[in-house]
Amino acid sequence: MGDGSSLFLTLIPWNVSSVMFTLFLLIMIHALRVLRTSSSQVPNFPEFVSVGVLNGLEILHCDSEIRRTEPKQEWMKRVTEDDPNFWYWTTRLCVDSVQTGKENIEKVKRRFNQTEGVHMWQWMFGCDWDDETDDITVYLQYAFDGEDFIYLNLSTESWVVVKPEALITKEKWVKSGAIQLAKQYIHKVCTVGLKNYVRYGEKTLKRTELPLVALLQKSSSAPVTCHATGFYPDTARLFWTKDGHEVLEDVDPGEILPNGDGTFQTSVSLDLSSVPSKDWDRHHCVFQLFGDKNKHVTRLDQSKIRTNGKNPPTSIITAVVVVGLIIIIIAAALTSKTSTV
Structure with a gap:
């Protein structure tokens, strides 16, 4: 994707760039991050990009140009052992997200009274799993133009508004029952999917290489x-x-x-x-x-x-990476509830 990939990384908001590529201090913590980015007027960069990273390794890729989900690690092909429809549904979600991303950018632009220029709408979902204690920590956050917009506080089961312009979004998602769907999605991705991905790539993920x-x-x-x-x-x-x-x-x-x-x-x-x-x-x-x-x-x-x-x-x-667009088991119901702002 050329220079667009570095732009994608620099515009990742809040602490997402650190949580995307930095694991906890103990190797027993497994970190999964899924980021979706919709953009407008960004040269040499797809309109929609989704990136999935497990323990710092890109594992899946999809964007508005290839319009299909692809494994980036050979061992991720084993996902069909547990979910035969995985590639179909993740590809469908990728294609559907191209249009909803465009709509979201236009809506949020109007709320900020902006009309032209480069803009990005970003969604980040992540979870950390301690395979020793079985504890799981979850993140679900949204951002506009590299700044926090709204995020889910799972402990209080509430949407937290960071920008006043996100109040409308919060009201809409509360009415739609998006939190309950988010909890179902979290269970599927974090307590089932993440553990399976770690099992598939155990040899790769547990290796050590000196610099x-x-x-x-x-x-x-x-x-x-x-x-x-x-x-x-x-x-x-x-x-x-x-x-x-x-x-x-x-x-x-x-x-x-x-x-x-x-x-x-x-x-x-x-x-x-x-x-x-x-x-x-x-x-x-x-x-x-x-x-x-x-x-x-x-x-x-x-x-x-x-x-x-x-x-x-x-x-x-040798320069820093091209990170493609990755996506991981995203429940269609949750997407429909939180896809528009």
């Missing part, structure tokens, strides 16, 4: 960046130490981002402008997966730093 680590520097006076790529899962830390103690000042940690091959990358920069060059080698870049006692340490060796004058390996400069 390729490189030291980078734009110029001799710039901070030194430690870049780690190719690791899995994304429950990991990358940090600097000095004489074995973690450095907390003059550091700039980056986000954990997905690569296109199902692995992840991240970086952390250290400003050494006030550190004598003779003391540089007292610093180390440390990578550690959560739950793993082993630390993978790279000493700050000035001779190993790659600068703009040196060509870094392609694995280091």
Whole structure:
């Protein structure tokens, strides 16, 4: 989908970008996120995109251009073992959502007294499952142009309005009984679907891969960046130490981002402008997966730093992912109740 995919990621609202790609600190927590994005006047980007991610891996894809749901992991083809009609219903939902997305954008634009320009309507559903305690945490949120609009508080079973323009939406959904349908949907996706998906991809999801680590520097006076790529899962830390103690000042940690091959990358920069060059080698870049006692340490060796004058390996400069459009078991009844605002 070209550059449109990066636009999709940057406009994900609230804390969705972090909850979409960052798992909890314990590997036993399995995170499922489904995002649907309808857009208008966005160049090189489908009008409708749905993305489903399990533990940081894209598992399903659908958009307004291909108009069908596709598995993005080979093991997701096993879904028909438990739901023979899965591909039919998710494809139908994808196609139906193209038109309802357009309608929603137009309605919300009018409420904000807007007529032209780029706009996005986003829906995010997610759940986290602790396979040790069997506890499940659920998220159901909506946003317009990258900002919160309305969300479901499941503990109080109520819609929470974030923007005044969402009051009409709340009243409409309360009358339609959308919360009860949402609860049915949550049960199907989170207590049944999510657990099945984890079972299908158990070998892949429970694997561990260590990163390729490189030291980078734009110029001799710039901070030194430690870049780690190719690791899995994304429950990991990358940090600097000095004489074995973690450095907390003059550091700039980056986000954990997905690569296109199902692995992840991240970086952390250290400003050494006030550190004598003779003391540089007292610093180390440390990578550690959560739950793993082993630390993978790279000493700050000035001779190993790659600068703009040196060509870094392609694995280091490989960019961040194209995230397609994914969708997961979406109950048609719930969609009809909450599809229009």
